[in-house]
Amino acid sequence: MSKLYLARNPRVAARSLDGEMMIMSGRDSTLFTLNKTATILWQSADGTTPLDQIVEHRICTEFEVEPAEALHDAESLARELASHEILQISEEPIPPRSPVAGETR
Amino acid sequence: MPELATEVDRLSLVIEIGGMPVRVHTTDPRFLAMLQDRYAGFVTSSERAEIEFDVQLTPPSFPDPAAPARVTHRLGRWTLERGDFRAEWEPASRTGWIRQTANPYSIDAVLRIVHTLVLARQGGFLMHSASAIRNGKAFLFAGVSEAGKTTISRLAPPDATLLTDEISYVRKQGQGYVAYGTPFTGELAKLGENVSAPIAALYLLAKGSENRIDPIPPGEAARSLLANLLFFAEDEELVQSTFHSAFEFVSRVPVSRLTFVPDARVWELIG
Numbered sequence: 001m002s003k004l005y006l007a008r009n010p011r012v013a014a015r016s017l018d019g020e021m022m023i024m025s026g027r028d029s030t031l032f033t034l035n036k037t038a039t040i041l042w043q044s045a046d047g048t049t050p051l052d053q054i055v056e057h058r059i060c061t062e063f064e065v066e067p068a069e070a071l072h073d074a075e076s077l078a079r080e081l082a083s084h085e086i087l088q089i090s091e092e093p094i095p096p097r098s099p100v101a102g103e104t105r
Numbered sequence: 106m107p108e109l110a111t112e113v114d115r116l117s118l119v120i121e122i123g124g125m126p127v128r129v130h131t132t133d134p135r136f137l138a139m140l141q142d143r144y145a146g147f148v149t150s151s152e153r154a155e156i157e158f159d160v161q162l163t164p165p166s167f168p169d170p171a172a173p174a175r176v177t178h179r180l181g182r183w184t185l186e187r188g189d190f191r192a193e194w195e196p197a198s199r200t201g202w203i204r205q206t207a208n209p210y211s212i213d214a215v216l217r218i219v220h221t222l223v224l225a226r227q228g229g230f231l232m233h234s235a236s237a238i239r240n241g242k243a244f245l246f247a248g249v250s251e252a253g254k255t256t257i258s259r260l261a262p263p264d265a266t267l268l269t270d271e272i273s274y275v276r277k278q279g280q281g282y283v284a285y286g287t288p289f290t291g292e293l294a295k296l297g298e299n300v301s302a303p304i305a306a307l308y309l310l311a312k313g314s315e316n317r318i319d320p321i322p323p324g325e326a327a328r329s330l331l332a333n334l335l336f337f338a339e340d341e342e343l344v345q346s347t348f349h350s351a352f353e354f355v356s357r358v359p360v361s362r363l364t365f366v367p368d369a370r371v372w373e374l375i376g
Binding site: 011012013015017018019020022024025026027029031033 | 323324327332344
C-alpha cells in the first residue's frame with residue numbers, strides 16, 4: 001500500500017480556540033470546525049510525515065481503535081478535508097509553499 | 106472657433122463614517138442635495154478626504170435590487186459591481202468612480218463595501234448588529250434578521266445613544282475596540298448618532314420568556330461573530346485577515362448571549 005502525505009493548505013486561515021480548531025476557506029469564506037481526529041490530521045500535516053505514522057503515533061494513542069481501521073478512517077477523512085481544500089494530499093512528500101505564490105494581484 | 110465643451114460645475118461633499126472622510130463629487134445638484142439629506146449628521150466640512158469618488162449618474166433603469174454584490178481586486182484596483190452600480194477604487198491613488206442612477210441605495214452599498222475593505226486591513230469590521238452607548242461604553246447586539254436588533258434599539262432608554270439599529274462599525278484601537286455610529290439603518294430607519302465609544306460587550310440576541318445574560322463558549326462566540334460580519338471581497342488575503350480579526354475581537358471583548366422579552370426592562374441588564 002502506498003504512503004499518503006498531508007500538508008496544510010496555506011490558502012486557508014486557521015485558529016484554535018479553547019480546544020476547537022476552526023478553519024476558513026480563503027476562496028469562498030466557508031467556515032469549518034474540525035473534530036478531534038481532523039484536528040490531529042491538521043496539526044500533523046507537515047508534508048513529510050506519512051499518514052500511517054500520524055495514525056500510529058497520534059490517533060491510536062489518543063483513541064482505542066484498531067490501527068488498520070484507524071488508518072482506513074483517517075484516509076477517508078484526509079480525502080474529505082482535501083475535497084474542501086483544507087488539506088493537500090499526495091503519495092509523495094509535499095514541499096512547503098508560499099501562501100500566495102504565483103498569484104497576480 | 107467655437108468651444109466644443111462647456112465647463113460643468115463640479116460639486117462635492119464629504120461623508121465621514123467611522124472617522125474616515127470620503128469625498129463624493131457629482132455634477133448634479135439634486136443628487137448632492139439627496140446625499141446631504143441621506144447622510145445628515147455624517148456630512149462634514151472637512152477639507153481632508155481619505156478617498157475621493159466621482160459619481161457618474163446614468164439614466165434611470167430597473168436593475169435587480171436583490172442581486173449580490175461582487176467585489177474583486179486586480180492589479181491594485183478594486184472593482185465593485187451589483188445590478189444597480191459599478192464602481193472602481195484604487196487605494197494607492199485614493200480615488201475611484203461610481204456609475205449608478207440617481208438613487209441613495211447604490212452609493213450606500215459602495216460606501217459599506219469600501220469601509221469593510223479599509224477596516225479589514227486595520228483589524229476592524231462592519232457587522233450585522235445594533236449598537237448603543239450607555240455610561241460612556243458601547244454595547245453591540247448582534248443577530249440575523251428578526252433576531253431583535255430593531256426591537257432592542259426601539260426599547261433603548263433616553264440615556265442610551267443609538268449608534269445604529271442595523272450595521273455596527275468596529276475599529277481596533279490600541280488593545281481594545283471602538284464602536285462608531287453609522288448612517289446604515291434597518292427597520293427603524295433612524296440614522297445613528299455620529300459618535301463613538303470603547304466597546305464593553307457584544308451580546309448575541311435571542312428572544313425568550315425572561316431577560317437574562319448567559320456566557321457562551323469562545324468557539325461559539327467566534328463562530329457567531331464571523332456569521333454576522335459583513336464581507337464582500339473575493340480576496341484570500343482579506344478573508345484571512347478578517348477571520349483573524351474576529352478571533353482577536355472575541356479574545357478582548359466579552360461575548361454573551363442576551364435573551365430578552367420585548368420590553369424595556371432588558372436595558373436594566375445593560376451598562
